[in-house]
Amino acid sequence: MFFQKEIETMPRADLEKLQLERLKESVKRASNVPVYKKKFEEAGITPDDIKSLDDLKKFPFTYKADFRDNYPFGMYAVPMKDIVRVHASSGTTGKPTVVGYTKNDIDMWSDLVARVAVAAGVTNEDVVHVAFGYGLFTGAFGLHYANEKIGATVVPMSSGNTEKQLMLLQDFGATVLVATPTYALYLSEVAKEKGIVDKLKLKIGLFGAEGCSAGMREQIERNFGIIATDNYGMSELIGPGVSGECKFRCGLHIAEDHFIAEIIDPATGEVLPAGEEGELVITSLTKEALPVIRYRTGDITSLNYDVCECGRTHVRMAKVRGRSDDMLIIKGVNVFPSQIEGVLMNINHISPHYMLEVRRENFSDSLTVIVELIDEKLLERFQELDALRNEIRAKLRTVLGIDAKIKLVSPNTVERFQGKAKRVIDLRDKD
Amino acid sequence: MTIYQISVFIENKQGRLTEIVKTLSTNGIDIRALSVADTTDFGILRIIVNDPEAAIKVLKAEGVTVSKTQVIGVSFDDKTGALTNVLELLSNAGISVEYAYAFITHSKNNASVILRVEQVEEAIKVLTDAGVSLIDTIE
Numbered sequence: 248m249f250f251q252k253e254i255e256t257m258p259r260a261d262l263e264k265l266q267l268e269r270l271k272e273s274v275k276r277a278s279n280v281p282v283y284k285k286k287f288e289e290a291g292i293t294p295d296d297i298k299s300l301d302d303l304k305k306f307p308f309t310y311k312a313d314f315r316d317n318y319p320f321g322m323y324a325v326p327m328k329d330i331v332r333v334h335a336s337s338g339t340t341g342k343p344t345v346v347g348y349t350k351n352d353i354d355m356w357s358d359l360v361a362r363v364a365v366a367a368g369v370t371n372e373d374v375v376h377v378a379f380g381y382g383l384f385t386g387a388f389g390l391h392y393a394n395e396k397i398g399a400t401v402v403p404m405s406s407g408n409t410e411k412q413l414m415l416l417q418d419f420g421a422t423v424l425v426a427t428p429t430y431a432l433y434l435s436e437v438a439k440e441k442g443i444v445d446k447l448k449l450k451i452g453l454f455g456a457e458g459c460s461a462g463m464r465e466q467i468e469r470n471f472g473i474i475a476t477d478n479y480g481m482s483e484l485i486g487p488g489v490s491g492e493c494k495f496r497c498g499l500h501i502a503e504d505h506f507i508a509e510i511i512d513p514a515t516g517e518v519l520p521a522g523e524e525g526e527l528v529i530t531s532l533t534k535e536a537l538p539v540i541r542y543r544t545g546d547i548t549s550l551n552y553d554v555c556e557c558g559r560t561h562v563r564m565a566k567v568r569g570r571s572d573d574m575l576i577i578k579g580v581n582v583f584p585s586q587i588e589g590v591l592m593n594i595n596h597i598s599p600h601y602m603l604e605v606r607r608e609n610f611s612d613s614l615t616v617i618v619e620l621i622d623e624k625l626l627e628r629f630q631e632l633d634a635l636r637n638e639i640r641a642k643l644r645t646v647l648g649i650d651a652k653i654k655l656v657s658p659n660t661v662e663r664f665q666g667k668a669k670r671v672i673d674l675r676d677k678d
Numbered sequence: 679m680t681i682y683q684i685s686v687f688i689e690n691k692q693g694r695l696t697e698i699v700k701t702l703s704t705n706g707i708d709i710r711a712l713s714v715a716d717t718t719d720f721g722i723l724r725i726i727v728n729d730p731e732a733a734i735k736v737l738k739a740e741g742v743t744v745s746k747t748q749v750i751g752v753s754f755d756d757k758t759g760a761l762t763n764v765l766e767l768l769s770n771a772g773i774s775v776e777y778a779y780a781f782i783t784h785s786k787n788n789a790s791v792i793l794r795v796e797q798v799e800e801a802i803k804v805l806t807d808a809g810v811s812l813i814d815t816i817e
């Protein structure tokens with residue numbers, strides 16, 4: 248099912264022609280913003296230098312820090328009278344990242360999210376229960392307006408109050424649930440406990456705002472008896488709707504009539520060939536209030552330009568595998584602490600706290616995973632400790648594709664973190 | 679007949695063994711027998727002390743991973759074949775010894791050994807029936 252079939256299935260040649268036209272306009276709009284003007288001047292480049300899509304890579308990157316440095320409205324390319332909405336994402340420290348929308352931006356955004364919702368199967372017959380928190384956060388409003396546009400019945404429930412959520416899901420006969428995967432999982436577990444799953448009419452889940460592992464999604468789907476699709480976005484780019492899965496769930500289609508996606512090597516900034524994994528960089532093509540030129544998302548993924556089984560021609564990005572800030576390159580292999588954490592969480596006898604040490608020994612990288620042994624019963628037999636270590640090593644090898652050393656330490660010896668955890672010690676530069 | 683052995687997890691960190699021994703001695707706990715099994719990465723220290731409960735308490739307070747196991751202390755004449763005899767008694771009864779280590783005694787004519795077996799009760803019976811003397815308390 249399509250919301251804007253003609254655009255979503257546009258032949259690539261036509262799509263690229265449209266992109267080039269729009270890219271020129273977008274860069275022109277951006278050059279009205281002092282921060283972009285300065286960046287372009289420093290790079291010795293002007294909007295007129297864009298002759299082909301390939302010329303985009305001559306432009307400098309935009310970073311989250313640019314938003315912070317120009318807080319709150321310094322990134323806007325239009326006067327305040329044209330801004331009809333402000334959203335913001337909470338930063339982990341300090342000021343939030345503020346974004347703005349013109350009337351056209353809101354309209355375009357709704358189209359994008361509507362595409363994702365329709366691709367998942369939402370129609371005007373559906374009752375859409377939005378359990379995202381309403382507020383500065385883009386998620387709730389993005390899904391709200393899009394589903395209204397489709398003609399569905401929107402229930403702006405917001406987050407919290409699980410009892411009431413379940414009551415209204417039941418009473419209003421919601422068929423679509425919009426929530427973070429974590430909350431959806433929790434709701435599904437409570438519904439199961441209360442034995443009311445049969446009374447619910449849910450059939451579709453639209454999850455977002457945070458990463459969702461395949462295992463977690465399967466569990467929510469099983470609990471609720473629904474089909475869930477994943478979508479991707481961030482407020483700096485527009486909010487949810489930048490990309491979303493179709494029912495084949497083989498990657499997230501990026502709305503290429505409004506965005507150009509590139510994959511770069513996060514270390515060198517070089518553009519990588521299609522199919523290779525690296526950091527996603529997004530350029531907006533039609534945004535008025537806040538054009539973004541080569542925005543570093545920090546998300547690691549890869550692009551697939553093959554036409555999808557669903558008929559969509561828009562490029563598919565793989566599920567985000569991690570954040571580039573956290574990525575380690577060990578023996579030429581990309582390793583994410585989140586992958587290691589995933590393995591350790593499922594092993595008994597050890598605590599969930601760990602540290603990673605990367606060294607260079609004899610011209611070769613080595614990874615040491617430090618974990619706390621918390622089960623004293625393993626001390627009875629030396630073989631059991633050895634077996635534990637081998638188990639961890641084997642499971643890590645399966646997931647990471649490289650061999651790690653496992654160091655068992657006493658409980659409470661691995662550092663505990665209050666804020667963002669710093670679990671990686673990279674000693675390669677110092678050795 | 680019951681002797682408790684304490685197993686202590688030691689990271690392969692220089693001085694860790696010393697630290698543990700010191701912690702025990704400053705708390706007035708005597709080590710009567712000791713054995714270390716280790717690899718390059720970590721080790722397990724096994725000790726017999728005069729007061730196991732107190733030892734566990736002070737070590738746990740230091741954040742050390744410790745466990746308590748029942749073992750058998752065998753005492754025999756310090757002469758050739760005595761230990762072989764004990765081991766044969768057990769193996770004939772189908773009891774295998776997982777590990778063994780020497781135990782310090784004050785007697786000149788006696789040798790003592792700590793044995794770790796899976797079937798403790800059964801082993802005690804086999805040995806006492808055969809007239810082997812077992813150590814029942816640690817002072």
Ligand SMILES: [Zn+2]
Pocket residue numbers: 492493494495500555556557558559
């Ligand atoms: Zn598709």
